[in-house]
Amino acid sequence: MTEKNVVTAIHDALHDEMAADDRIVVLGEDIAVRGGVFRITQGFLDEFGEQRVIDAPLAESGIVGIALGMALHGLIPVAEIEFADFIHPAFDQIVSEVARMRYRTNDDFGLPMVIRVPWGGGIHGALYHSQSIEAFYGHVPGLKVVTPSTPYDAAGLLRAAIRDPDPVMYLEHKKTYRLIKGDVPDEPFTVPIGKADIKREGDDLTVIAYGLMLHQCLEAAARLQQEAGMSAEVVDVRTIAPLDKQTILRSVRKTGKAMVVYEDNRTYGAGAEIVATIAEDAMFDLDGPLVRIGGPDVPAMGFAAGLEHAFMPDTEQIYARMLELARF
Amino acid sequence: MSTRVGPETSHEALGLTSEDLLSMYRFMATARMCDEAAFRLNRQGKAPFVVPVSGHEGCQVGTAWALERGRDVWLPYYRDLAVVLVAGFTPKDIFLGLFAKADDPCSGGRQMPSHWGSRRLNIISHSSPIGTQIPHAAGIAYAMKLRGEDSVAACWFGEGATSEGDWHEGLNFAGIHRLPVVYICENNHYAISVAQKQQMAIDNVADRAAGYGFPGVIVDGNDVLASYAAMKEAVERARAGEGPTLIEAKTYRFFPHTSDDDDRTYRSREEVEEAKHHDPLTRFAAYLKEHGVIDDAAIDGVQAEAKAEVDAQIDEAWNAPDPDPSSLGRHVFAEEDGPA
Numbered sequence: 001m002t003e004k005n006v007v008t009a010i011h012d013a014l015h016d017e018m019a020a021d022d023r024i025v026v027l028g029e030d031i032a033v034r035g036g037v038f039r040i041t042q043g044f045l046d047e048f049g050e051q052r053v054i055d056a057p058l059a060e061s062g063i064v065g066i067a068l069g070m071a072l073h074g075l076i077p078v079a080e081i082e083f084a085d086f087i088h089p090a091f092d093q094i095v096s097e098v099a100r101m102r103y104r105t106n107d108d109f110g111l112p113m114v115i116r117v118p119w120g121g122g123i124h125g126a127l128y129h130s131q132s133i134e135a136f137y138g139h140v141p142g143l144k145v146v147t148p149s150t151p152y153d154a155a156g157l158l159r160a161a162i163r164d165p166d167p168v169m170y171l172e173h174k175k176t177y178r179l180i181k182g183d184v185p186d187e188p189f190t191v192p193i194g195k196a197d198i199k200r201e202g203d204d205l206t207v208i209a210y211g212l213m214l215h216q217c218l219e220a221a222a223r224l225q226q227e228a229g230m231s232a233e234v235v236d237v238r239t240i241a242p243l244d245k246q247t248i249l250r251s252v253r254k255t256g257k258a259m260v261v262y263e264d265n266r267t268y269g270a271g272a273e274i275v276a277t278i279a280e281d282a283m284f285d286l287d288g289p290l291v292r293i294g295g296p297d298v299p300a301m302g303f304a305a306g307l308e309h310a311f312m313p314d315t316e317q318i319y320a321r322m323l324e325l326a327r328f
Numbered sequence: 329m330s331t332r333v334g335p336e337t338s339h340e341a342l343g344l345t346s347e348d349l350l351s352m353y354r355f356m357a358t359a360r361m362c363d364e365a366a367f368r369l370n371r372q373g374k375a376p377f378v379v380p381v382s383g384h385e386g387c388q389v390g391t392a393w394a395l396e397r398g399r400d401v402w403l404p405y406y407r408d409l410a411v412v413l414v415a416g417f418t419p420k421d422i423f424l425g426l427f428a429k430a431d432d433p434c435s436g437g438r439q440m441p442s443h444w445g446s447r448r449l450n451i452i453s454h455s456s457p458i459g460t461q462i463p464h465a466a467g468i469a470y471a472m473k474l475r476g477e478d479s480v481a482a483c484w485f486g487e488g489a490t491s492e493g494d495w496h497e498g499l500n501f502a503g504i505h506r507l508p509v510v511y512i513c514e515n516n517h518y519a520i521s522v523a524q525k526q527q528m529a530i531d532n533v534a535d536r537a538a539g540y541g542f543p544g545v546i547v548d549g550n551d552v553l554a555s556y557a558a559m560k561e562a563v564e565r566a567r568a569g570e571g572p573t574l575i576e577a578k579t580y581r582f583f584p585h586t587s588d589d590d591d592r593t594y595r596s597r598e599e600v601e602e603a604k605h606h607d608p609l610t611r612f613a614a615y616l617k618e619h620g621v622i623d624d625a626a627i628d629g630v631q632a633e634a635k636a637e638v639d640a641q642i643d644e645a646w647n648a649p650d651p652d653p654s655s656l657g658r659h660v661f662a663e664e665d666g667p668a
Contacts, residue, residue, distance in 0.1 A: 025474070051474050057504065062463045062497025069467020072452060073401070074475060077467075089493070093463070096455050105445050105453045106436030107659040141660050165662040 004184045007177045009151035010116075011040050013158045014078065016188060018048055024162065025070060027054035027063060028080030028116075037082055038118060038177060060086055064093040064115060068101070071113040076162060084119035084171070085128040091136070098167045099142030114161045115169050120211055121263060121312055122175035126303035132211075132264035132295070137169050138241040138273070144168045144193050145240040147210040151182040153238055156191025164193060171240075173211040180215060196244035198251065202231030204326045205257035205288075208248055208274055210237040213261045213313060220319040230326040240270050248274065249282050256287035257325050263312055266294030288328035291321055330534030330544035330576070337557045339619070344556070346621045350630070352393055352552060353616060356385040356609050357631050359410035361638040362422055363583070370587045374646070375426050379442035380583035381409040384514055386608025387547070387577035388484075389414055390555025391512050394563045395482055401468050403452045403461045403483040406442040407514065407581070411484060416449040419638045423645035430651040437651040458519075459489040462498030462511070469507035469572075480566045481509045482559075487576075488519025490533050499574065503540035506571035510562040513576045514549060520585045521594035534576035542572045549577030550608040553615070580606070 004012065018024045026041055032055040035042030044053045056063045060081055067077035081087045087094075094115070102110050121130035138145050144166060148154040154172065161168035199214065200221050209217045214236050221232035233251050237243070252258045258278050260271040275290050293313045295301075301311035339349055363382045369375035381388070384407055392414035395402065404411045409422060421433050428437035434445045434453065445453025452468070454461045465483035472479050489495055490513060502509050513533045517524045530536070537544025543565075547558040555577055562573035580603040584591040591600070616622040622630075 057497070057500055059493075059497040059500070061494055062466075062501055065460065065463025065494060065498065066467035066470065066501055069464040069469070069481075070471045071467075072464065073468040073471035075471045092457055093460060093494070096457050097460050097464070100455065101453060102661065103659050104435055104439050104443075104455065105447075106438060107663070108433075108445065108447045109453055110662055144661075165664075 001183045001185055003181055004151045005178050005181050006151050006154050006172065007038060007040060009155040009184050010158055010172060011042065012184075013155040014040065015044065017159060017162050018044070018052065021076065022052070023074060024076045024078060025052045025054065026078045026080065027056045027067060029056055029058055029082045031055060031080050036080065038174070040080070040116070060090040061093050064090040064098060067113050067115070068093065068098055068111060071111045072109060076112050078114045078116060078162065080116045082118070083129050084117045084133045085131045087117060087133060094137065094143070095140050099140045102166065103142055110165050111167045112165050113167050115167070116172065117169060118172045118174045120173040120175055121301050121308060122212055124303060124305070124308060125174070127300035130301050130308075132262070132269070134171055134240045135264055135268060135270050138270055142167070143241060145171065146193055146238065147171045147173070147240055148191070148238060149173060149176055149211055149214045149236060150180060151184050153191050153197070153236070155184050156189055157193065157238065159188060160190040160193050163190065168193065175212045176215065191238070194239050194242045194244055196238050196247040197236045198233060198247070199236045200232065200234040202233035203255055204230040204232060205259060205322065206233045206235060206251040206255045207259050207261065207322065208235045208237060209261040210240070211263065213263055216313070216315045216318055217261055219315045220322050223319055224322050224326065228323055228326065232322055232326070237270075237274070243273065243277065245277050245281070248277065252278050252282045253285040256285060257328065258286065259291035259293065259321060259325055261293045261313055261318055263295050265297050266292065267297050269294050288325055291325050293318060293321060330532055330537060330546050332546045337553050339553055342553065342557055342560065349616060349621050352389050353612055353622070354630055354634060355389045355410060355413050356552065356612065357634040358419060358638060359385045359388070359413055360609060361634050362409055362419055365638055365642055366426055367583070367587065369426070369642070375441070377441055378426070378587040379406045380581065380586070381407055383580045383582040383603065383608070384516065384549070385410045386552040386612065387512070387514055387549030387555045387579050390552040391482070391484070391559040391575065391577065393556050394559035395480065397449070399479050401450045401452060401479065401481045403454065403465045403468075403481060404444050405454060405461065405485050405489070406444075407486065408444065408484050409442065412444045412451055415451050417444075417446070418641060420641035420645050423642050424648055427645055427648070428651070429645060429648040431648055436655075459485060459492030459494045461485070462489070462492070462495045463501065465509050465511070466498045466502040466507055469502060469509035470505060472508055473505070478567050479508070480563050482512065483509060484512045484514060486519060487513055487515040487517065487524060487533050488522065488527055490536065491527055499540045499572070502572040503542050506569070508566035508569070509572045510559065510566060511572060511574045512559070513574065515576055515578050516581045518581070518585075518595065520589060523594070532576060534574055537574035540572075540574075542574065544574045544576065546576050546578065549579030550606045550611060552608055552612050579608075
């Protein structure tokens with residue numbers, strides 16, 4: 001067991017998988033010589049060589065389309081999109097091609113491939129280095145979308161994604177990269193795709209989150225215990241699609257109250273789907289209103305610290321709503 | 329700039345036997361018969377959607393002939409009925425797709441007709457958005473190179489596809505890494521209704537290859553042997569590690585874009601009739617007669633045989649079972665634990 005931050009956990013897991021399986025290749029912008037703008041692939045070029053560690057031309061649709069071709073011919077590509085904000089040119093390749101290959105060929109072709117995408121705000125990234133994209137791809141059958149938020153889950157879900165016979169979008173919240181530390185086993189292990197995780201047990205309400213918001217919810221839950229003597233159960237979604245409805249519903253049925261927190265624009269966000277799931281399947285187990293906290297419906301957070309802060313849900317706001325719901 | 333492959337290259341010089349020529353002619357004739365039958369079935373209400381190939385048989389059979397089944401990888405687009413016949417599809421396979429039957433090898437009746445694909449035959453599945461297969465071909469060719477194979481990826485498309493961003497991104501990557509891939513543009517001068525002059529400011533798609541650092545070759549796509557000659561050289565270059573080639577085969581489609589199109593709205597009948605004077609089938613038949621490979625009676629024989637084969641296989645395909653509607657939810661993901 002070693003304490004690592006999220007960047008190191010991803011780096012090490014990817015490194016160990018590449019060392020163990022020479023079918024794995026990585027491609028993306030600035031990932032070879034530079035080692036990735038977030039240093040995820042630092043040292044890979046020297047160790048695995050330029051054939052397996054590919055500095056791709058600045059063309060996101062091409063990166064995904066080329067990775068798809070590699071996956072069809074015996075390789076396991078792990079493509080990196082430098083920032084989630086730059087993934088949009090690849091939308092057609094991901095939605096029309098990657099997600100549908102197995103379905104449209106009636107199971108004749110499958111695509112073992114991973115698309116790694118750094119996402120999320122809180123790093124002074126403004127309009128084009130802060131976006132949330134999980135809802136776009138969570139909406140598309142044929143894609144698995146994972147959002148690990150701890151070093152342990154980051155390592156385990158990356159291994160699971162690489163070993164999965166189907167395409168996985170692996171979303172890394174940038175703000176958690178160096179902020180969040182935790183113990184990671186030294187031996188290879190996987191975290192199952194499609195399983196949520198109870199990060200804190202509690203009885204008075206259920207709080208559901210992922211990404212940076214998970215950590216803010218955990219902070220608020222600790223304060224709720226300390227200051228108000230009430231306990232919140234915090235569910236880490238971990239996989240946006242397919243969503244682990246069972247774990248979410250089980251927790252909500254236990255506590256009778258549910259709150260969802262996400263930093264994406266509130267309308268049509270992943271939190272909307274989670275709230276709808278609870279409303280459909282656990283309505284009569286609820287003892288309070290469903291609460292949804294999301295980013296505002298404006299195009300993006302601003303570069304100025306105040307504008308960024310005004311966009312992102314914060315611990316104070318989350319705590320206040322938790323207290324209100326717990327007391328309801 | 330691009331180079332041109334001369335007309336009517338002799339088959340002996342290309343290493344083709346009389347048997348090869350007859351087989352090539354038979355594939356071209358079979359493709360034409362499939363087309364005519366498909367439109368007949370469309371008018372009878374038995375085939376809701378047909379994508380015609382007629383006019384393209386020369387460049388399709390010519391280029392496909394230079395590849396090897398079981399070794400090379402084929403990335404066709406929807407017009408490539410003759411390409412997939414050479415790659416190993418039977419007319420029955422074609423019509424199972426046309427009728428959207430459960431045994432349609434491309435998709436089990438999920439995709440529209442002419443959206444080819446077969447893992448067994450190394451034919452890569454494609455979608456309807458144009459040009460998306462161009463980077464796939466580069467990725468496959470990259471894997472071939474990394475794995476030390478001497479196989480080749482071949483990728484076909486129309487001239488309209490060359491306007492897509494994916495086209496640029498795929499060729500650029502292929503050029504950077506000198507990949508074993510051949511890109512073949514079947515330039516029929518219309519992307520549905522949009523004429524080439526509205527699609528690009530240049531006369532020759534092949535000229536664009538210079539921008540990617542590999543050769544562009546122009547060939548008369550109505551000349552099956554010239555198409556073969558260009559492809560043979562490109563495949564040899566690719567196998568030798570010398571990188572990609574862009575082949576532009578200039579041709580014409582005799583029918584509308586699909587059975588749902590009306591080409592009278594954008595092409596004159598005179599233009600279409602004039603193009604039929606350069607029919608690749610007629611032209612190849614004349615070559616075969618001139619070189620004593622075949623006579624008129626034998627040509628009639630091949631055509632009659634092809635027609636009988638196609639007609640018999642249409643019946644088989646028509647009588648095959650439809651997909652089970654309850655299978656709609658299957659194969660979204662791999663089913664290791666049973667149906668999703």
